[in-house]
Amino acid sequence: MYSNIVASRQWARLACFCRYVSTIEGQTLPQAGKSSDGISPPPRISRSPTDILQALAATVGTDPTAAHYKYHDDPYLIPQSNYRKRAYALSAEAGRKAAAWIRDEHAELFTMREWDPPMKMKTPYFNADPQIEAFAPKPIYNDESKVTEEDLRYTIENALLEDSIKVFELLGGVNNLDDQLKLSLLQLLCFYNEKEPVSMEWVEERWFSAATRDRHAATWRVGGLAEKIFTAMDPKTPEAYCCIIQGMAKYFQAERAHVFAQEAREKGIQLSTTVYNSLLGCVGFLKEGVNLRIEALKGLLHEMNEQGLSPNSETMSACLRSISSWGGGKMLQTTALQIVSEFRLLGIEPTLSAYYYLLCLFCKEQGPRIDILTNIIADLEKRESIKATQATDTNFFITAMGVCSDHLQDVNLAERVHALLMKDDNYQLVGDAYKESIYYRHLVTVSCKYAPFEKTTELLDTLVPNIYVPEPTVMEEIIRTLEVGGAGARLAEAWSQLVVFGHAKRIKLVEKLLSAFCNCYSYQEEEVKAMIRNAAADILKYGQLMEEREENSDRRSPSQKLSATALANIVELCSDTSDILDPNWNIVEDAIQRLKNEQAAGVPAKPQVLADVAQKAATVGKPELAALAVNYLAECGFEEATSASLKTLGVMLNRPVEEVETLLQEQKSSLATSLHPSALAVAQAYHIAKSGATLRDSESSTSSESDSESSSDSE
Helix, strand or coil: CHHHHHHHHHHHHHHHHHHHHHHHHHHCCCCCCCCCCCCCCCCCCCCCCCHHHHHHHHHHCCCCCCCCCCCCCCCCCCCCCHHHHHHHHHHHHHHHHHHHHHHHHCHHHHCCCCCCCCCCCCCCCCCCCCCCHHHCCCCCCCCCCCCCHHHHHHHHHCCCHHHHHHHHHHCCCHHHCCHHHHHHHHHHHHHHCCCCCCCCCCHHHHHCCCCCCCCCCCCCCCCCHHHHHHHHCCCCCHHHHHHHHHHHHHCCCHHHHHHHHHHHHHCCCCCCHHHHHHHHHCHHHCCCCHHHHHHHHHHHHHHHHHCCCCCCHHHHHHHHHHHHCCCCCHHHHHHHHHHHHHHHHCCCCCCHHHHHHHHHHHCCCCCCCCCCHHHHHHHHHHCCCCCCCCHHHHHHHHHHHHHHHHHHCCHHHHHHHHHHHCCCCHHHHHCCHHHHHHHHHHHHHHHHHHCCHHHHHHHHHHHCCCCCCCCHHHHHHHHHHHHHHCCHHHHHHHHHHHHHHCCCCCHHHHHHHHHHHHHHCCCCCHHHHHHHHHHHHHHHHHHHHHHHHHHHHCCCCCCCCCEHHHHHHHHHHHCCCCCCCCCHHHHHHHHHHHHHCCCCECCCCCCHHHHHHHHHHHHHCCHHHHHHHHHHHHHHCCCHHHHHHHHHHHHHHCCCHHHHHHHHHHCHHHHHHHCCHHHHHHHHHHHHHHHCCCHHHHHHHHHHHHHHHHHHHHC
């Protein structure tokens, strides 16, 4: 019985396998031709692994407010400041670096798959199925290594420059290598100038590194291994000449590069177009003066024509690159336009790199305003697609947006540039994170200055903070725009943005925000006014919290504190309430106390604010606060102190100002016993502002005068 059950199961498995095979055969489509029944299925279309994902993504579209895919898709975990974005990305990459370090330093741990089943053969150096070469440990070469030409070929193909040099030395030098391997090693050395290249694996480190200008100086390693290999090669092939010339030209050893080029021409060796492109890029190092440089440039182009070499788009970019680095002026601009027109006659359209060099040449920071960008954008808009062909293509959009913002100050042209960048897959041309940040800096700046307010706010809602975090200068421009537009609610939100973006410690920026609060406060709705008052109160609390942290940490260089004018603005905003129980009165008292204790730089620019606050505090029933404000005005010597003390004391005593003034002048001796302590403090402030002495001093002086008069009468 048991055997029958086993047999039935085996037959069921066999039937299932047959159905599976038939299903696979039925799903297979012929590549071409007709079937026996006359039905001709369409030819099979080859698909990539991501075609389905791209089709699905096309139906949904992109979310412009979404954060970058490398961050967690969680609003509580998405970094919202430039510092946090940089730290987040670099920390994740540091983990990958640690894994790579373990792989390289402890390669013996990855040479055997110990977790494989016992019956499966253990294959060395395989730590994945299928094997991924990039994740495998790299071989280590030392003086005791036994190497072959295959090892040298492996190091050259993987751009392991230091290992290539080590294996080359272990093989005995140039005499023990075949010509093709010598040429491959020479190409590697010339391309990297005998320096270990920066790993392309660490994307974030390259993206967040501050981009610097290319160093246009001779950095070629003279007398290095590349020149030794080239000298030892006999005969010297055209490939070897092309390699050594391009290497010297790339690292601006211009004179020797042109000497080798002349030597090759004398020997009848044909040079390639790429070699001439390299020579054109460094022709400016050979001559002094614009006229001589232009003649040398034209001479190289004539040589290309005589040798029957066809120029390409890189030839035009090399010419424009040289011209743009020679300065400015009408002659260079005319020459550049002539080069572009000549290449267009040959059917060669300018690339993004060529247009980038034209912008550098025509749109100088201190030069006249020349609108060449409009024609460039019109030409690019007509093209079906824009493809990157050179590394410098990523400089175009950042430079074009900078021209729109600083040089032309044209927001409409900036919108066209941005629309072109967002078209199809052109966003890949924005460059790394550093260039992307500068691009959006220019876009937001020109929009804040010259675009309608509604468009500016719409742009800010789209970009900030996930795509772009404004720098302090841009944030200042945004605050100015919101102030002019009277957007009180957005200004109140700007304070929380300063805290999140890490700009809350920048005192000048915070003071700009407080000034904007005061300028647009009067015509806001009550709900918005409450938001502004809360933001002003939070600013003072944040400053106090930072001071406490500094005291606990014992910092040698304390951070800058709010100025007296900023504290006066906080007093003005937070005192706009008639409720005696409002907690903002505590903020007002703290701010005035900081002013009185000289915990702020300078004096308030509008002392009348403190005078109004004193009268308002006396009205709502806070005489101590009123006395504090009036005393500060009197001690600082403001003209408003006299009138403020009279009005404040009038509110406290419920008497008109004239009667209060008479009372203060005639009954000095009885004031100390008849007035409330707060009212007495206001009276003292009046006498300080009036005569520079306190009430008791004036009483003692009066009594001494009376004593002297009585003594004279008795005599």
